[in-house]
Every structure is written in C-alpha cells, then in structure tokens.
Amino acid sequence: MKSKLQKLSIEQRGILVRLLRYSLSHKKALSIAFVLLFLSTAGQIIGPILIKIFLDDYLTPRNFPYEPLLYLAIGYLGLHLLSVVFNYYQKVMFQKIALKIVQQLRIDVFSKVQRLGLKFFDKTPGGSLVSRITNDTEAIKEMFVSVMSTFVQSGVFLIGIFIGMFYLNVNLALFCLLLIPIIFTIMVMYRYFSSKYYSQMREKLSQLNAKISESLQGMTIIQVFRQEKRLRKEFAKINDDHFGAAIKNMKLDGLLLRPAVDLVWIFSLILVLYYFGMTSLTSAVEIGVLYAFINYLERFFEPVNRMMQQLSIFQQAIVAGGRVFHLLDETENAPTIQKEFQDEKNKASITDGKIEFKDVSFSYDGRNDVLKNITFTANPGETVALVGHTGSGKSSIINLLMRFYAINRGEIKIDGQPLMTYEDEELRTKMGLVLQDPFLFVGDIKQNIRLYNEDITDEDVIRAAKFVQADKFIEKLPNGYEEKVGERGSTFSSGQRQLVSFARTMAINPKILVLDEATASIDTETEELIQVALNKMRKGRTTIAIAHRLSTIQDADQILVLHQGEIVERGNHQELLAHKGLYYKMYLLQQGQVTDKVSANQ
Incomplete structure (x- = not known):
C-alpha cells in the first residue's frame, strides 16, 4: 500500500504543479493578493495578543487608566476593520485570478480538441469530450476559486498562529507542532482512498454525458425502433454506478474529514488544560496567556477544518485535472506538414492539382x-x-x-x-x-457559405450560390441569405443543405x-x-x-x-x-x- 500511496502522491503532485503553472502569467496580481493576505492574517493574529494584554495588565490587577485603554480599544477595532478590508480585496483578487486561469485552461482544452486527428475521435465518444471540456474544467475552477484561496489563506494563518503560540509559551507551541503530522496523515489517507472513488465518479459522469449525447443524436431511431426501455436501463445502470461511488466517498468524508479533526482538537484541548492545571499547582497562571493560547488553539483548528472541508473539492479537481491533462497530452493529432518543410523556402504550393x-x-x-x-x-x-x-x-x-x-x-x-x-x-x-x-452551423445562410472567411465577400457568396443553383431556393426564403439556420440546419431539406455545402465549397474556388x-x-x-x-x-x-x-x-x-x-x-x-x-x-x-x-x- 505504501508504494501505491507514494506513486499516487507523485502523480497528484505532478498534476497540481502543472495546474499551478497556469498562475505564472498572473505574478503581479498574485503578489498583491499575497501582500493583502499577509496583512489580513496579521490583523487576526495580533487581536488575541491585545486581549491578553488587556486581561493581564489591566483587568486582573484592576488597573483601568483611560488613555492606554482607549488606544488599546482603538488599536483592536482598527486592526479588525483593516483585516476585514484586506480580506475582502485579497479574496476578490484570488478568485479573479482563478477564473482567468480556468478560462485559459478551457481555451487550451478546446483548442487541443480542434487539432486532434479523426483517429482519436473514432475511438472517443463525443459526450466524453464534452464532459472533459465542461464538467472537468468546472471542477478545476472550483479548486482555484475556493480551494486554493482557502489553502493559501489557512496556511498563512497557521504560520501566524504558531508565531503567536511561540510568543506566549514555547513548550506548548512545540507540543502543538506535533499535531501537524497527525493532521497531515489524515489528509494523505483521505486523498488515497477518495481518489479512487472520484475517478470512478468522473468516469461514470463522462459515460452519462456520452449516453445522453448518443441518445439525443439518435432520437429518431430510438423512437422508431422502440429502444426507449433499453436505453433507460443502460442509463440507469451507469447512473447507479455513479451513485455508488458517490455514496462511498460520502462515507469517507463522514469519517476522515471533520469528525477525525474534531477528535484531535478535543484531545489537544484536554492536554492544554491539563498543562495549565498542573502548572497552576506550582506557579501562578496568567489568565490572559490561558485565554490567548486556547483562542489560538481554536483558531488553529478553524483553518484546518476549512482545509479538510475543501479537501473533497480539491481531490475532485486533481482527478479532473488528470483527465484534462490526459487529453492535452494526447498525441493523436491531425497529420500536418513535416518539420523540414515548415521553412518558407521549402513550402510547397498546389498549382495544377495532379x-x-x-x-x-x-x-x-x-x-x-x-x-x-x-x-x-x-x-x-x-x-x-x-x-x-x-x-x-x-x-x-x-x-x-x-x-x-x-x-x-x-x-x-x-x-x-x-x-x-x-x-x-x-x-x-x-x-x-x-x-x-x-453539416450546417448555427447562424445564417451567408455565414454558412462564407464560414467567417473575411476573404470571401458577399458578392462571392451570391456568385457561389448561383453557380450551384442554390440561389433559387435561398431567394425564396423570408430573409434570403440572412435566413437563420438552426442546429445542423434541421429546418432545411437534405437537398437544400447539400446545395449550401456545394456553394460553401465553390466560394473558396x-x-x-x-x-x-x-x-x-x-x-x-x-x-x-x-x-x-x-x-x-x-x-x-x-x-x-x-x-x-x-x-x-x-x-x-x-x-x-x-x-x-x-x-x-x-x-x-x-x-x-x-x-x-x-x-x-x-x-x-x-x-x-x-x-x-x-x-x-x-
């Protein structure tokens, strides 16, 4: 199991690194967002220390000088207000960057599909490709929009909490460091088991899309040959498999996410209270230090819980990223010009057509x-x-x-x-x-003949239509060459669609x-x-x-x-x-x- 775990970890780390490379083109915006994040986190970390000062220096000795307490209150409120402002802007910036990254990723995936050879499409269902371009990239979007910002913010927050803990009590801070490998082990175990279930879920979702696409395209045959019952059974079978994988993952979530972390939190709280209780037998315990430390301990598990809750989305995104990169790495591209002929001097030109x-x-x-x-x-x-x-x-x-x-x-x-x-x-x-x-595209007759080729003028379109005698039916249409064309030209007869395709071909001469x-x-x-x-x-x-x-x-x-x-x-x-x-x-x-x-x- 250890070797499998290591292999899976290396594979998932590679996918994560590859996803993060998309952020390199947003270095400036990311730097600003990180500065705002650090400032926001600093405000939240300093807050408990100010409370500790109030409790130990003023409340316990019952010393309430007006001016120092006013400055302390203004500083506390000011820190929180600034923290809220910085937190708002850093979240907006992180999410804006995330949306741009996923936008670019979708373009890359769609562009890759356009370059693939027909051999690839012969063996890959169209619905499966649609699932990768839409569902899988959507899962990756959720990782960048919510997971990554949560992980980064929580990571910075945890570092700040440990700084505060060491400032208060070195021994207890060192004890809390021992919690990190325990929590990390829980995360690794969750990733190992959930990756299997999420892979099954993504694959079954892809098969569902493929079955839907096939059914919609062949609806006429399905109804004519009364295949509705068979297809419902096939669809239900795939849907049940998807449901089964989802249930297994939900059980895993219920065991290894919040409950396991809460258990660690309870034990750590007991040990901290025990430490202060034993210390109080031999020396005085400052109430402010006790409050601040317990506050830090609670705050320590708050980002951990946020990270654990986001781990489910993160795992889905990693699995989806693997499927997307598998498509981007596909080598079955359409045949193209050989490298030695890409130079301008060596490029061939068709002149006679032999x-x-x-x-x-x-x-x-x-x-x-x-x-x-x-x-x-x-x-x-x-x-x-x-x-x-x-x-x-x-x-x-x-x-x-x-x-x-x-x-x-x-x-x-x-x-x-x-x-x-x-x-x-x-x-x-x-x-x-x-x-x-x-094949006709959604648009109008003129666009289907020109196919958005700027070199083909309106006169060329009309000339091509007349050449193949398509003008006779086009001019009878209510809007002529601007007549709207639905999906695949379903509102036109097969003969009319063929005449438009003839005109399209002749327009390029x-x-x-x-x-x-x-x-x-x-x-x-x-x-x-x-x-x-x-x-x-x-x-x-x-x-x-x-x-x-x-x-x-x-x-x-x-x-x-x-x-x-x-x-x-x-x-x-x-x-x-x-x-x-x-x-x-x-x-x-x-x-x-x-x-x-x-x-x-x-």
Whole structure:
C-alpha cells in the first residue's frame, strides 16, 4: 500500500504543479493578493495578543487608566476593520485570478480538441469530450476559486498562529507542532482512498454525458425502433454506478474529514488544560496567556477544518485535472506538414492539382489493412470516380487524400510533391470537400457559405450560390441569405443543405474537388439541377468522386472499382461495361432496381 500511496502522491503532485503553472502569467496580481493576505492574517493574529494584554495588565490587577485603554480599544477595532478590508480585496483578487486561469485552461482544452486527428475521435465518444471540456474544467475552477484561496489563506494563518503560540509559551507551541503530522496523515489517507472513488465518479459522469449525447443524436431511431426501455436501463445502470461511488466517498468524508479533526482538537484541548492545571499547582497562571493560547488553539483548528472541508473539492479537481491533462497530452493529432518543410523556402504550393497514389496501404487499427497497394493518377482537370460496395475503401482514400489520417505505407503526391510537404492552410484552401451528410452551423445562410472567411465577400457568396443553383431556393426564403439556420440546419431539406455545402465549397474556388457521394441524399429533381452545377464545377479542376449511383459518373475520365481495399478494375464507363466484371454487375443491378421501381409504379 505504501508504494501505491507514494506513486499516487507523485502523480497528484505532478498534476497540481502543472495546474499551478497556469498562475505564472498572473505574478503581479498574485503578489498583491499575497501582500493583502499577509496583512489580513496579521490583523487576526495580533487581536488575541491585545486581549491578553488587556486581561493581564489591566483587568486582573484592576488597573483601568483611560488613555492606554482607549488606544488599546482603538488599536483592536482598527486592526479588525483593516483585516476585514484586506480580506475582502485579497479574496476578490484570488478568485479573479482563478477564473482567468480556468478560462485559459478551457481555451487550451478546446483548442487541443480542434487539432486532434479523426483517429482519436473514432475511438472517443463525443459526450466524453464534452464532459472533459465542461464538467472537468468546472471542477478545476472550483479548486482555484475556493480551494486554493482557502489553502493559501489557512496556511498563512497557521504560520501566524504558531508565531503567536511561540510568543506566549514555547513548550506548548512545540507540543502543538506535533499535531501537524497527525493532521497531515489524515489528509494523505483521505486523498488515497477518495481518489479512487472520484475517478470512478468522473468516469461514470463522462459515460452519462456520452449516453445522453448518443441518445439525443439518435432520437429518431430510438423512437422508431422502440429502444426507449433499453436505453433507460443502460442509463440507469451507469447512473447507479455513479451513485455508488458517490455514496462511498460520502462515507469517507463522514469519517476522515471533520469528525477525525474534531477528535484531535478535543484531545489537544484536554492536554492544554491539563498543562495549565498542573502548572497552576506550582506557579501562578496568567489568565490572559490561558485565554490567548486556547483562542489560538481554536483558531488553529478553524483553518484546518476549512482545509479538510475543501479537501473533497480539491481531490475532485486533481482527478479532473488528470483527465484534462490526459487529453492535452494526447498525441493523436491531425497529420500536418513535416518539420523540414515548415521553412518558407521549402513550402510547397498546389498549382495544377495532379494527384498520385503510389502503393498506398492503410489500416485504422494497425492490424487489418483497409487499403492495399492503391496506385492511380488523377491528372489536372480529370475526374476520377471511386466505386465499390460498402467497406471497399472508397472513403478511406478520401480520408488519406484530405490528410485526415496519416498513411501507413506508400506515398501520396500532389503536383509531384509529397502530401506531407503542404501546410494545412494550403491544402484546405486548394481542396474542396463535399460530404454525403452536409453539416450546417448555427447562424445564417451567408455565414454558412462564407464560414467567417473575411476573404470571401458577399458578392462571392451570391456568385457561389448561383453557380450551384442554390440561389433559387435561398431567394425564396423570408430573409434570403440572412435566413437563420438552426442546429445542423434541421429546418432545411437534405437537398437544400447539400446545395449550401456545394456553394460553401465553390466560394473558396478550389483547385481539387473531392465529392463523397455528394448526390446520395438529394432527390431526383434537385439532382438534375445539381448535376449541371457539378459539370461546371469539375471543369478545370481535378475531381475525386465517390459515387453510389453509377449514372452520375458515367462521363468520368477514369473509374476505379474497389473490392476489399484493392483496385480490381479501372477504366472509363464503356471500357468497364465491355470488361463485364464487378462494375458491369453493379451497373446491371442498379439498372434492374430502376426497372423494378418503374414496373411497381405502373
């Protein structure tokens, strides 16, 4: 247990140090806050000494001179008033600094999530990430806002109390020093056991968020397939586990926090009274010293109790900090430009849009290849279509080309330069991507087309919308291009959302166009309109298109047929039909489906 305790202590100390580093940028404000804290504490420490002087020098001998007592009273009241003022301002400053620290931490976590690669999101539930960005940082905020200020203030106060104790009685002060390791042991024991329960609580809370997020996103499927009862059971199970961990921690709080410290306080009070009682048998005991010492002893346990009560929040924050730093330390970042090409002289630029795949193999899990020795060339201005059954590797080729994932083996080149020699900005501005499921942001139509790119003017937005024939439905909207867009564009049809995403892509005027089954969710009438736009979009651009409907890519310069991660056929539409292979069978199957639908309608 000792080794586990040491390991846990080292780990938690590292997390605490890392959290405290965020305060380094607030050195000046912290220095002022500490000065105010010391002044406030000094006022509270000197108070009992002034009472001791009054009791021993004036009350006991029944000596009441007016002027000295007036100065003593004014000094006592003045000290308390100043202490209140200093205490107020130091608390405000500490909490303001704490809020700024957590604000920066949230920005760092959110920024880190933006830089993570898709491989990370494939294995991490979205609700879990939301929990780390919101719940975990909120727990850390509580540590900075209440715990740290309490610990600092209590620590300074304890030092001041010991100074006062040594001033009154050295022997008793040395005895009280023995209380520190006892209290420290209680704290260490609490941290050791509570860290387990808090880790379980944070993990279960993360799972609750993930389950809620999944349920909200899939509400239609849940209701259609009557999955409410199953999901309620799953949610209740996680909730019960969270409740169980919370109950265990509450029992630990009830045992090791206030009750244990109160027990130590009672024993120490008995021993102090015993000491003064035994001393009184041989010599006189000053009432003022007895009062001041007992007052200091009580004040000694007051900050200890405050610290113990805050220890629960502190432990939650340390566990939450560990989860947040685990995310910040995540190495699964999105692939980016290689270091040797970050120099201005070595940066590559996309000019023609020639794409080359040479013996590219790729695996998501590092064991099973989803792409095997993919080799093809898309010359500038050509359209290369990718077809194949589900799971054949079409989308994986797109993911590698867009550099969402790093290739395992082989090489991808654009204009003769390796893909890893291009900056993200160069790739994202020269390559346009249209997905099967278009994503619209909360805002308006114009903002969704421009995406807050200041280089794109209102005229560019309208021109792009007209180019893809999205202007016909936009201009019919009550507010036109200023029409509000709800979450994911839920108030628009799938065809309208796709047209907006087409306009968004054309607004940047890309050199390379990537279409991932862009017409799959569009109705026949809209598809006819968009096919005209697609033909215009493809002119002068290298286009890589994943197609489900073979009728939409019959004019492609080259069609690659994929099966189980390999290119099994290649050629144009007529050549592949003449070959009578997999493409021919797929074409006949779709033609048969069309015939069956026509016959059914008749």
